[in-house]
Amino acid sequence: MRLGRVFSVIAVCFFVSACSWFGGDEKRLPDIPEQQLYDEAITALEQQEYETAVEKLQMLEARYPFGRYSEQAQLELIFAYHKNFEPEAARAAADRFIRLHPSHENIDYAYYLKGLTAFEQDQSMFQRFLPIDIDQRDPGAARSSFESFSTLINRYPDSSYAPDAQKRMLFLKNRLASYEVHVANYYMKRGAYIAAANRGRYVVENLKETPATPDALAVMYQAYELLGEQQLAQSARDVLLANYPNYPLKSYKVKNTSLLETATFGLFGSESEADDPPRPTTEDKQGLEKPENEAQKEQETKRPWYHKATFGIFE
Template identity: 60%
Template sequence: MRITKPLIIALFCLMTTACSWFEDIQEYPDVPEQQLYQEAMTAMEEGALEVAIEKLQLLEARYPFGRYSEQAQLELIYAYFKNYEPEAARAAADRFIRLHPNHENIDYAYYLKGLTAFEQDISWITQYLPVDETQRDPGAALDSFDSFATLVERYPESQYAPDSQQRMVYLKNRLAAYEVHVARYYIKREAFVAAANRGRYVIENMQETPAVPDALAVMIEAYTLLGMQDLAADTRSVLQQNYPDYVYTPVYRGEKTLFDAATFDMFSDNKEPPVLTPVRMSQHEPEPERSVFSKVTFGVFDDDEDAEATTQE
């Protein structure tokens, strides 16, 4: 009995494994490499991307050194991209670049990798709702910019280089605007040194973007709040000479008490921004002093109060 029991277990495991082998053979019959590749391409043309991906994966697994292996790997990147599988597409592109660094179509792999990251964060929300892209996480944009930059630098004669350069301009503008947005957030949080560093980064690395005047203005405000008047004056001079018509509204509104934060500033005095004259300030008339009743009622009866005040005058 001691010998029979282990023998029965071993036979059972062998039979189970054999059944799985037969199932694989029935599900994936032995198909020639060329036929498998043609079936994958046909499925791709017909829009059956999942079928195309399955056949390309099978081709790569069964014929890793075949005549269609490298082309199948490229087609697999494209299939993942069209099937909205960005992580799989980028992984497949990285794998192809690592295995075939001297391939004649490696520029296509870099292009698909950059294009995948470029469209990774584009969803129906951003397409149909007014979402500010400059305030979103720029991780995918950075990856996309790096891939396009590598393509343009290493393969300037590639047919994909012109489109990559145009996309790089868009990405650079977006990244610069994001840096300015973060700098303004730092000013609100009273992290003035970090805000100045963010603005200086835009000036040093993204000089041709539309965010340059905003970055200069943020630097002026940060330097002024830090008491660095010389740096603020120098930056103000650069901004006035290059953007004389720029209008800037300071971000910092002063410190808030715990009571003001809890009541959403309804009972606090209107805090004026610090006196900054980097450029022509926005020409807004100062708001009249609001009464406590006006703040509590959210200004619903402001017209009546104004009328009464005019009558009394």
């Protein structure tokens, strides 16, 4: 029994000493004063070494969560994430700062950085160098940016960041309105007229005075007209022509296609009705008889659709 206890003590000593043998002590980071960590982080930001700044600020927040630089480090970390092209981390850090410090004197800066990060995320590198239609892209980041800037302007109208946020909101407003009209036109092509009218009405009610407003009114007029809502269609048309008298308003018509025409990609099932034969101009017998090629064409038009589908195998 005593021998077993001796072996147990020896085993414990062996495992404890093994940590130092395999470099366990080398992983311990040296203690760095708070002031030194903060100064190094600020220096990295000034030298545009944003990855190093992120590491220093994260270390500062982890080691000194209640230190004198903790709040400022959290604010600087948002900027470091933003400059280091980490938009998700930047927005998460901004939300965390807003939640922990709702009455901070620089909270308007957190809202501004959150909106700016989403704004630049929407303006992708591909859009800057390639001819990409922005109206067809998901406006999730643009909508998030608009909401952050709107909160900043509504809560802190005297902020020094409010003028720039207002200018960016004007661009985002036009961007969101154009996207809504693009979706409305897609719904019109699919025959979803109620959804198209709702999209157009959203632009008219919430995104006024944008270049897409006349297009939204036109979609409302066309959708209501096809739905049989003549009063609503006339109202949308009157508002459109009263504010945009030179707008080229056109009637939107959808071609009704049969199931056979859809399945064959327009090859079959789209025959048009045959025109009436021309009246003879003379009493001559030759004028009353149909030429051979016209008689053959008339016979072909009378053949059923399955004759074309089977290439003449079945009559």
